[in-house]
Amino acid sequence: MSEEKRRPTPEEKAQAAAEARAKAEALRKLREQEAAGEASQEAASQMGEQGENTAPESPPAPAPAKPVSEMTPEEKAAAKKAAAAEALAKAQAAKAAKDAAQGGDTGEAGADADAKAKAAAAAKAKAAAAAAAKAKAAREAGGDSADAGGEDAKAKAAAAAKAKAAAAAAAKAKGATGAEDSGADAAPKAPSKNQPYLDKYISRLTEAFGAEVLEASYINELAKEVPTLVITNERWHEVAPFLKEDEQLGFDYLSDLHGVDYEDRMEVYYHLYSYKNRQSVAVKVKTSREQSSVPSVMNVWQGANWNERETFDLLGIHFPGHRDLRRILLPDDWVGYPLRKDYVQYDEEV
Amino acid sequence: MNQNILTTQVETSPDTGIRTEEMLLNVGPQHPSTHGVFRLVVKIDGETIREAIPVMGYLHRGTEKLAENLNYTQIIPYTDRMDYVSAMTNNYVLCHAVETMMGLEIPERAQFLRLIAMELNRVASHLVWWGTYLLDIGAMGPFLYAFRDREMILDLFNELCGARMTFNYMRVGGVKWDAPPGWIEKAKDFVQYMKKELPSYHQLVTGNEIFISRIKGIGKFDSKTALDYSLSGVMLRSTGIKWDIRKDEPYCIYDRFEFDVPTATEGDCMARYHLRMAEIEQSLRILEQALDQFPAEGEIIGKVPRVIRPPAGETYVRIESPRGEIGCYIASQGKDKPWRLKFRRPSFTNLQILPKLLEGENLANMIAILGSIDIVLGEVDC
């Protein structure tokens, strides 16, 4: 998404929405052809047909932020597909309560998948010309329905739709979900009470930064259903201040910060809380084990100071931007980082 | 654990030729008022503190590393050694995290026992704080009064679980020991006794002019700073933010009992003193209700698998310890040992604001401020 489109004013949004609605109507036939034509996009096209059938009754979809006239041909194609997916999402929402119930869970499954994250990114960025052509439609379907989820009224249904699309996309494009995904084989059940919050966070973040900042997002069932976001390492230094300053998010309190060594990667886990909105969010940022480095959030939350030092001390994760990154618990001349899984004690006598 | 953290400047006055040097003072690791092996390197000019750098880690035992090679039940005794003044809450936060992951049901009686133990421990912890804080300020008497009353709580714990400080009382799914016959009555007696005793504490200390002048307006900060520094517990509530996890994110069975969350707006040591005293009252209130409603019989431990294997994934839970928000993060890979265990220790986090508070204060205030944060070094260093 282009830079100037990050924070549309309400009027612009409304206008764009209207345009999009018109566009969706106008493009429906064209899209039908295209969607049908792309035989490889099985899931997407199938859903597209469903959307086709019920689209007239479905509520308006949120708008792609870019007017049609400004689009490049590639973008137009993408937009069409996106619109198709939106319509499909709405349609499904209106159509099947059962689907919704089922979808909540698979949605999480899908959400965890890296493929899904990428799909979301691709979809949100309407100009994502570089995206692989083959999986494009499916991805966009997933991504845009996530967008649709931002609408409060239809959040749950949209989540269901997203789930379907995402699941399809995941299955189609990658066929595998993330290793940390725990909800994949769980029995179907109702979506979490925190799902609307998660959707809100996602929509705020994607609005501000584009979908590519989110590597994944899901409800962590094991941690009292806390919405969890996985943010890309490169953008974290921008996202962190936004999480604190943004009016709707307002995460002014850093409850916990620590790192985890997963042997193939490092993760830094942040638990944030907003006293204004009385909501929690968990944020994870991944980094490599060899050159582990995560931007410091000390300037955003002073409370990160010692926690980052501790993480550095015990796990060896560097926090560029930290003013005083020294060991805190261990002596300065300690060798190695004890909480790493491959840590070998330097001096057995100690 | 660093030797040369601060540098001092030597200045020679051009007029008189007198050489002046800022003084580095090591407060701790062995010092009567650091409440453990905590070191504070302060740069002083006369008695005014220019800069203060806390140094810790002298009590670091690597609990988190050790835990990775222990199964969940074996970790519980290690949590006792973290905040050894309030070990019950530590026990609870670990069990609570595992139970949250596994979705375990806790029997009613176990819930009550846990809650009673935690609240008694909160009273005991605040009593220790009260005594030692007054000792810091220079009054010796209150310390012994506080310890007399705390002793009764420790005796109660001794009967309940056979230990006075390192309880190892809670288990995943419930508690280890049932209350012995007559224990509830004894606890009730204690609550009544303590309610009568508390006013005499205020009589002895709260109105004392010297005491007030020592702590009023000292160590002040506002709510924005408190949030920024991730402060919790009394440190946060003293700035006017009404936040008590027992009330706002109820765990255990706290939502069944009536109690208030005392707050103050001054944000100084005096406010923190009053809040802790008020919290003793509120804890007694909870205890009174809980002891009255204590179920006559029931299981003390729920249906727990023989080997505790939380599902793969991660969890983070937080509860209200006497010192603030204590959190427990577990990353599990479906094994009986945690992949990664991390405790969010309120003492550690609250202590971060100390260098900021100390700047420009004098040495005597340093002690008053450090004491009002209420740290336990076992927890800071973990």
Next chain:
Amino acid sequence: MSTLLQQAPSLGNTIWFILAAVVLLAVLLGFVTYAIYFERKVIGWMQLRIGPNRVGPLGLLQTVADVTKLLLKEDTRPLHADKALFTLAPILAYAPAFAVLAVMPFTESIQFADLGIGLLYYIALSGITVLGVITAGWASNNKYSLIGGLRSAAQMISYEVPLVMSVVGIVLMTGSMNLREIVEAQRDVWNIVPQFIGFVVFIVAAQAELNRTPFDLPEAESELVAGYHVEYSGFRFAMFMLAEYVYMFGMGTLITILFLGGWLPIHPALSFIPGIIWFVLKFSLYVFFQFWLRATMPRMRVDQLMSFAWKVLLPVALFNILLTAVVISYQNGMF
């Protein structure tokens, strides 16, 4: 005793002098031993403890055991301490505390020297103690003891001023600085009544002079560990302890003489009780008051302490002088 002073010096009266001093020292040591025991017992009771009760019957030999331990301990000295000053400091602290007792009239007959300016002598000598404290703080080459020593210097010098000012009223009333005459002048009414303001100022300033709670900042254990004597151990430390309690003995004696009527009975009808008993009773009352304060009071902060001396105590003491002067002038018919 006084007649000895008038005689020409000879071997005989020199031996007498020395003997008298040794007797006083013995009395003092006895006092210190049991003052410490008494203090620990009293504070123990006030703090719901028992106090010493192991060594000897009722723990009466506890202090003896403590002192024995101190005397038998190895004499340690920091490597970089100033050796000469480090050794000198306890003596500097102790000697004046002992010397002031020379002018104290315990009863009509028991007094070592009857100086015309007894009060001035006391104040002048007691001012030297602060030198011992500063020297100790400096010579130890320890930051805590240095801060403690400097705090102590500031505090003792500051409080000496209101201390002296508060007794000027008595000097005005009595018209003499001789301690014996001051006691005799209280036959009708003790000075505590007409000089109540002076008494209060004196008590407060005396606490600060003695470095005792709530003014025990020089050795504020929670901040400065042990203040100026942090590096002292063994018999040097014992000297400091001795100086502290002897000084307390001196201050108690002075208060008894200045304000509580010395050896005079509470009512002439009770004069069959020997003067020394009255003296000891009044004196003990003061000592008990000291311990009582110590068991209850928190410690003041150093800046509060200084501003209290200069902004509260000194004006009050000056006002007391003015008031006394006005009243005396009025009585003498000047208005």
